[in-house]
Amino acid sequence: MVNEKDQTIAALVFRIDPDKYLYPLIQFWPVPSKTSETVLIRKENDSLVFLNDLRYLPHAALKLKMPLTQTERPSVQAALGYKGMWEGKDYRNADVLAYLSSVPGTNWLMVTKIDKSEVNKDLYRETTFIIIGFCFIILAIVAALISLYSHRQRNLYMELWKATEELSNTLHSIGDAVISTDKHGKVLYMNTVAE
Secondary structure: OEOOOOOEOOOOOOOOOHHHHOHHHHOOOOOOOOOOEEEEEEEEOOEEEEOOOOOOOOOOOOOOEEEOOOOOOHHHHHHOOOOEEEEEEOOOOOEEEEEEEEOOOOOEEEEEEEEHHHHHHHHHHHHHHHHHHHHHHHHHHHHHHHHHHHHHHHHHHHHHHHHHHHHHHHHHHOOOOOEEEOOOOOEEEEOOOOO
């Protein structure tokens, strides 16, 4: 606050505990996750400093630094100006998928990451369910085709048997002599009149 002579006569200081208000907000993850984490970083000369406590390194805020020469690290890539998705190793040397962005109006950067093994685990589980479902569908189709073929064959044999029975009954009841032979002249069938 200033008076009419442009002299400062008062100042108002707001103190916010980041452990209560900021860090829980950035650590919120929309789905349950064992490895997800959001970190705030700031570039300082030839290294970067982590501004918040880390999931796997408590009390690392403002103490943990990383040299900018470790370019496989998503946080280093964020400090070098990259924005968007990045695949690399985090401060634990774990393979991670990360999204890198800046915090508007500050010189802070935000890295949101999750272990690749956790992402792949869900992917493998879903892929397994899809493959098993696909196999069941194929087995059901094969079983239906086998059932249809078996039913068709049974009907054909039944029709053939009925036709043979009708022919046999007709040949037995006909009043004329009926003799059938093979191509060599051997008698195969002879009705009672022919006998």
